[in-house]
Amino acid sequence: MERAPAILLVGLGGAGCAMVARLAPGLPADVQVLRVDTDARLVADGGPGAALQVGRAQTRGMGTGGEPALGAVAAEAEEAALRRAFTGVPLVVLVTGLGGGTGSGAASVVARLAAEAGATVLAFATMPFSHEGERRMRQANEGAVALGQKAHGLVFVHNDLLLQQVSTEAPLSESFAAADAWVGGALRALAAAFEPGALVPVDPAALRGILASPGSPTLFAYGVGAGPGAALQAARAAGSCPLAHAPGAVTKVAALFVAVAGGPALTSADAFEAVGAVRLRFGGETTTLLCARIDPALGDRVEVSVLGASLPAPKPAPKPKKGAKAVDAGQPLFGFATEETLRRGQFGGTPMTFIEGQDVDVPTYIRKAVRLPAG
Amino acid sequence: MKPPPPSLPSLIAVIDVGTHKTVALVGQLIDGKARMLSYSERRTDGVVKGTVTDLEKLQRCVHEVVNDVERGAGRALAEIYLSMSGPAAEGERVKGIISVPAADGRVTRQDLFDAVASAKRLEPPAGRATILYMRQPTILDNRPVVNPVGMTGRRLEVLFWRVTMDEANLRLRVGMVNAMSMMLRDFILASHAAACAVATEAEKQGGVLLIDMGAGTTDWILYYKEHILCAGSIPVGGEHITNDLSVGLRVSRETAEDLKQRFASAVHRDTDLNQTIWKDGDRGLGDQQFNRGTITKVSSLRYQETLDFVRKDVLRQLDQIFPDHPTKLDQHLLPSGVILTGGSANLQDAAEAVQLVLGLPARVGVPAFEVESFRKPEYAGVVGMMTAAITDAPPPRRRPTGFLATLRDLFRF
Numbered sequence: 001m002e003r004a005p006a007i008l009l010v011g012l013g014g015a016g017c018a019m020v021a022r023l024a025p026g027l028p029a030d031v032q033v034l035r036v037d038t039d040a041r042l043v044a045d046g047g048p049g050a051a052l053q054v055g056r057a058q059t060r061g062m063g064t065g066g067e068p069a070l071g072a073v074a075a076e077a078e079e080a081a082l083r084r085a086f087t088g089v090p091l092v093v094l095v096t097g098l099g100g101g102t103g104s105g106a107a108s109v110v111a112r113l114a115a116e117a118g119a120t121v122l123a124f125a126t127m128p129f130s131h132e133g134e135r136r137m138r139q140a141n142e143g144a145v146a147l148g149q150k151a152h153g154l155v156f157v158h159n160d161l162l163l164q165q166v167s168t169e170a171p172l173s174e175s176f177a178a179a180d181a182w183v184g185g186a187l188r189a190l191a192a193a194f195e196p197g198a199l200v201p202v203d204p205a206a207l208r209g210i211l212a213s214p215g216s217p218t219l220f221a222y223g224v225g226a227g228p229g230a231a232l233q234a235a236r237a238a239g240s241c242p243l244a245h246a247p248g249a250v251t252k253v254a255a256l257f258v259a260v261a262g263g264p265a266l267t268s269a270d271a272f273e274a275v276g277a278v279r280l281r282f283g284g285e286t287t288t289l290l291c292a293r294i295d296p297a298l299g300d301r302v303e304v305s306v307l308g309a310s311l312p313a314p315k316p317a318p319k320p321k322k323g324a325k326a327v328d329a330g331q332p333l334f335g336f337a338t339e340e341t342l343r344r345g346q347f348g349g350t351p352m353t354f355i356e357g358q359d360v361d362v363p364t365y366i367r368k369a370v371r372l373p374a375g
Numbered sequence: 376m377k378p379p380p381p382s383l384p385s386l387i388a389v390i391d392v393g394t395h396k397t398v399a400l401v402g403q404l405i406d407g408k409a410r411m412l413s414y415s416e417r418r419t420d421g422v423v424k425g426t427v428t429d430l431e432k433l434q435r436c437v438h439e440v441v442n443d444v445e446r447g448a449g450r451a452l453a454e455i456y457l458s459m460s461g462p463a464a465e466g467e468r469v470k471g472i473i474s475v476p477a478a479d480g481r482v483t484r485q486d487l488f489d490a491v492a493s494a495k496r497l498e499p500p501a502g503r504a505t506i507l508y509m510r511q512p513t514i515l516d517n518r519p520v521v522n523p524v525g526m527t528g529r530r531l532e533v534l535f536w537r538v539t540m541d542e543a544n545l546r547l548r549v550g551m552v553n554a555m556s557m558m559l560r561d562f563i564l565a566s567h568a569a570a571c572a573v574a575t576e577a578e579k580q581g582g583v584l585l586i587d588m589g590a591g592t593t594d595w596i597l598y599y600k601e602h603i604l605c606a607g608s609i610p611v612g613g614e615h616i617t618n619d620l621s622v623g624l625r626v627s628r629e630t631a632e633d634l635k636q637r638f639a640s641a642v643h644r645d646t647d648l649n650q651t652i653w654k655d656g657d658r659g660l661g662d663q664q665f666n667r668g669t670i671t672k673v674s675s676l677r678y679q680e681t682l683d684f685v686r687k688d689v690l691r692q693l694d695q696i697f698p699d700h701p702t703k704l705d706q707h708l709l710p711s712g713v714i715l716t717g718g719s720a721n722l723q724d725a726a727e728a729v730q731l732v733l734g735l736p737a738r739v740g741v742p743a744f745e746v747e748s749f750r751k752p753e754y755a756g757v758v759g760m761m762t763a764a765i766t767d768a769p770p771p772r773r774r775p776t777g778f779l780a781t782l783r784d785l786f787r788f
Contacts, residue, residue, distance in 0.1 A: 345618040346628055350423050353610045355684055360611050361424075363619035364676040372623055373648055373668045 005032035007191050008089045008119070009049075012036045012110055013071070014063075015097025015126055022176075023184050024048030028191040034085055036110065038074050038102050039063040052085070054078040054106065064101025068139050071105025075113075082110060086117035091207070093187060094121060094151065099128035099136035104143030111150035120208040122190075122218075122307075123151040124183050129159040130367040133357035152211040153218040153309065157182065161242050163369035182243060185222040189259035189305035192293040202257070202291050210255040210289060211309050219244060219253050219282060219308040230302040231260065231270035235277035238304045244282075253308035256284030259291040262302040266294060270302070278306055386412070386450060389760035391458040391565065392437065394422050394591025394614065395718065398757040399440040399455075401448045409761050411745055413447025415440045424610050425461025425592040427547060434551050441555055454558035456764045458756060459506065460565035461592040463544045466606045468511070468696060469497050471533045480527040482515065487524060490533040503539040506562045511536055511602045519600065536603045538564060563763045565589075565756045566596035566606055569716040571766070572759030573740030573752075574598070583711035584704075585740070586685055586729075587756060588719035590614045595685050597693075599708070605692040609684045613719040616677050623673045624665060630654060636721075638667055639674035641728035647671045678722060682732040704733055712736035716755035 009031050011020030017035045024033055025048075033049025038059045055064070055074020064070040075082065086092060092114040096103040107123065114121045125144060128136045148154045157179050190207070211218065221244040223237025238244075258278050260271045271292050279288060344350075347361040354360070358367055365372060387409055390399045398416045402409035417440050421432030445451055471494025475482055490513075499505050511534035512519040515526055523531060540562075552559040570585045579598040587594045590613045596606040616639065621631035638652055648668035655662045686704065693702040702708060712735045715725055720739045729737035741750055742758040749758055 345622045346614075347424070347618060350428070351426075353424065355609065355611075356687075360684075361615070361618070363615075363622050363673065364680045365619065365623060365673050368676060368680075370672065370676060372672055373666050 005089060006030045007091045007093060007187065008032050008034055008086065009187060010034045010036060010092060010094045010110065010114075012094060012096040012107055013100060013102035014039065015100070016095045016103060019095050019097075019126075019176075019180060019183065021048060022180050023187065026184060026188075028188060030191050031187060036075075036082075036102075036106070037063075038071065038106075050085075052078065052081055054082075054102075064105065066136070066139075067101045068105030068143060071100075071102040072109055073105075074102070075106035075109035079113060082113045083117055086114045086119050089114075089117070089119045090205075091190060092119040092121045093183075093190070094123040095183060096123070097126045097128075098140035098143045098147075099132060100139070104139045107143055108146035108150045111147055115150060115152070120153075120211060121151040122153040122155070122186075122211065123147055124155050124157060124186070124220075126157045126159055126179065129163075130358045130362065134352070134354040134359070137359055138352065152208065153220075153307070155186075155218050155220040155243065157243065158366075160366055160369050178242075181224075182220070182222045182241070185224075185303055185305050186220060186307070189261065189291065189293075189303070190307075192259065192261060192291065192295070202289055206289055207257060207307075210257050210287065210307065219306065221282070221306040223304050224301060225304075226301045230300060231262065231266065231274035231304070232277055234260075234302040234304040235274040235281075238278060238306050239281040244306075252283040254283065254285060255287040255289075256282060256306060256308040257289040257291070258284075259293070259305045259307075260302065261293045261295050261298060261305075263298045263300055264294055264296055265300060266292075266302060268292075274302070274304055278304065282306060282308060284308060386448065386452060387761060387764050388444065388452045388455040389458070389563070389757060389764055390437065390440065390455055391568075391757040391760060392422070392433070393419060393458075393460075393589050393756075394425050394612065395419060395589065396753075397436055397440050398754065399444045400757055400761055401444045401452065402761055404765065409765060413444045414746065414749075415443030415447070417443075422591065424612075424614070425589075425608075426463065427544070430547060430551070434554065437551060438555055441557070452557055454560040455552060456560050456563050456760060457548060457552065458565045458568065458760055459538070459540065459562040460587075460589070460594045460756075461608050462610050464506065464538050464540050464562075464564065464608070465503070466536055466538045466564075468605065469494050469508075469535050469537045471495070471535075473531050475527075475529055475531055480529055482523045482526055482528065482531055484524055486531055487513075487533070490531050494533050494535055499537070499539040502542055504542050504545050506538045506540050506545070507564070509536040509538070509564075509567070509603045510534075511604070512600060536606065538562075538606075561764075563760050564596070564606065565760075566594035566608075567603065568757075568759035568763045569740070569755040570596055570598065570714070570759065571762040572742035572744075572755045573714055573716055574711075576601070578711040578714075581710040582708055583714060584689065584709055584733075584735070585714045585716065586682070588612055588681070588715070588717040589753075589756075590718055593681055593685060593717075593719075595689065597689060597709075605689070605696060607685075607688045607692060609681060609688060611677075611681045611684065613717075613722075615681070616674050616719070616722070619673045619677050620670060624669065626654075626663070634665070634670055635674060638665075638670045640671040640723040641675055641678040642724040642731065643668070643671040643675040674722065675728065678719070678725070679728050679732050682729060686733050704735060706735070709735055712738070714738060714740040716740045716752045718753040720752035 011017040017037050020033055035051045038055045040053055058074050096107045098104050111121045127140050162178055221238040221241035223234045223241055225233025258275050260274050344361045352359045385404050386401055387404055388401045396416055397419045400414045401412045403412050417436055420436045421429030427433055471490040473490045475486055513523050514532040515523045515528040516530055549559050566587045569587045574583055580601050582599045584597045592612050593609040597604045617631045617635050620635055621628050650667035652665055652667050653662055713729050726737040739752050740755050741752055742755045744750055744758045
């Protein structure tokens with residue numbers, strides 16, 4: 001029987017499949033790709049890796065038309081096939097765009113099935129642009145809450161944030177390239193960590209220990225440096241990675257996974273200097289998992305990827321008393337800050353107020369994609 | 376017949392419940408003028424973005440304020456006026472049209488009554504109740520007239536600005552006042568009240584836009600030829616500036632509020648980038664350093680965006696009123712420009728931002744009032760409520776007298 005891959009990269013929905021297709025050519029060999037969508041055309045057009053069309057009975061291959069309930073039903077209908085795909089895979093990286101039907105509805109179902117099959121689930125979810133209107137933002141928030149309860153780690157990529165990364169004259173494709181670089185960096189780092197040949201290998205179970213509690217905010221940062229002092233430069237770049245600076249993102253975490261990759265010239269002193277800088281910025285007092293890898297293709301460049309979660313694994317639930325209502329194991333045991341409350345500050349939890357299709361409780365500078373002066 | 380017992384002069388009590396603070400004023404009406412008796416102010420609890428989220432907390436807060444002013448005035452209040460603002464209250468223009476029945480086209484009083492009745496016959500939308508009607512110009516054969524009675528014409532139109540409120544919200548407010556064994560005398564539109572305090576008659580006659588930016592909402596009202604032409608509300612206020620700063624600078628709400636008051640501005644200038652400011656100023660433990668440019672960038676973006684929302688809302692409503700001519704917000708329509716009131720009018724360069732966004736001259740409206748501490752733009756609303764209560768509503772009725780009322784006065788201090 002074929003050996004199960006170390007990492008299964010799942011692209012879910014239109015946005016997820018598109019990102020996976022862009023990432024696929026540069027992926028390490030140990031990463032397999034699965035594209036899941038309701039739209040028959042996207043599944044059939046022969047992109048990378050395996051493809052699975054869900055919801056054939058519900059949507060007849062037409063997509064969900066932005067209806068999350070339909071997306072959820074579609075994924076549940078293909079439960080058996082999805083379970084088969086996840087069997088024996090230690091790590092599932094789920095990439096999806098929230099706001100539409102397939103992503104918002106099916107993401108939590110796919111994450112649940114993968115988690116039940118024994119995989120650690122790390123999800124990257126893009127959030128819609130503020131200009132996409134009330135309904136998509138609401139669906140995205142609902143989808144994010146549901147996904148956060150099922151996935152072990154959940155990293156948000158705000159589309160608004162992508163706009164801030166590039167100059168105003170840059171073509172639209174360039175802003176998406178930033179998101180691709182972040183997720184690609186995470187995949188390469190994770191893939192390399194599990195490879196038997198890594199300098200400092202990491203056991204998938206240990207990674208799971210870091211991400212163990214679904215619902216706790218996940219930190220992810222990625223940075224690249226080149227030339228002399230590349231390692232420290234990359235660590236600093238990771239420290240100022242917009243994903244870690246997004247409003248409401250976690251700033252200090254207890255457990256960290258730091259992966260440093262560089263060309264043959266990377267010295268251990270460099271690598272540990274980078275790790276030290278990352279720890280200074282993000283914490284990681286309880287646990288810091290290290291992973292170092294040499295990749296000749298990188299030349300004089302150094303990549304630093306950081307993954308962490310702020311909360312320790314919750315204590316096992318006390319045995320339910322006789323006659324008491326059984327507690328759903330997937331239910332978070334503590335109230336956690338959702339993406340919505342983090343971005344909206346003190347207005348989190350209040351009904352959203354929409355003017356011209358924008359949630360006006362979200363700071364203006366975020367919606368207008370204005371980069372703030374440093375300091 | 377026994378002469379009626381000499382009664383005390385009537386009390387006028389107004390309460391302005393805002394998102395940030397609740398203020399009550401009690402005055403005594405002497406010779407048609409109000410004399411201040413007592414006032415009280417407390418931090419509002421249970422209101423977010425102008426919407427009641429926790430009735431019990433709000434009730435406690437209003438109760439405390441009422442107790443304070445009753446103690447100050449030395450008498451129990453029988454009835455109060457309540458302010459009304461924010462998205463709960465919505466305005467629209469209603470029209471009553473009749474063709475003048477007389478053969479010679481002379482308008483009689485009865486014709487005017489008929490036209491008014493036909494305007495008021497229009498039902499408010501389902502689930503909403505009419506709170507007040509505000510008179511707009513009367514139009515006889517497409518000509519605005521002050522008093523049409525006795526003039527000749529064919530078509531008589533009367534116009535009102537009608538304010539409606541969600542029925543659930545109305546019940547909640549009436550219930551809150553009744554629970555304190557008081558009567559709710561009337562609602563006063565907060566933006567109209569602010570205009571009563573800071574805009575002169577000449578300004579209203581010429582045309583003026585008042586923008587009252589409070590903590591939770593921004594209310595605006597436009598006067599043209601002395602009448603209220605239209606009014607509206609944007610559910611964004613000063614709290615949003617604070618929240619943006621707290622998210623953008625990663626500081627607590629309290630710190631953000633403090634930084635806003637000291638360093639924020641409605642206009643961002645590149646020279647702000649060269650200024651470094653300290654949170655506490657003592658450079659001690661826990662003191663933080665910020666670039667002033669970051670603060671002014673965040674605050675000016677939010678402030679100017681909110682003004683832009685107001686601009687679009689005004690234009691949208693003007694388009695409905697004058698569907699034939701595209702209207703512009705210019706000196707022609709509003710020769711008196713813009714008046715800013717509410718707490719956010721204190722923001723540095725607020726008037727300059729109005730000039731930038733709306734292209735109109737602006738000034739900050741400060742109410743003239745006998746108590747020094749009330750001469751600030753954030754008190755324009757409550758001070759104006761006093762004026763509006765006297766001028767808009769008929770003179771207050773005599774307080775209920777008799778055994779029960781005397782007893783109640785004895786036991787409530």
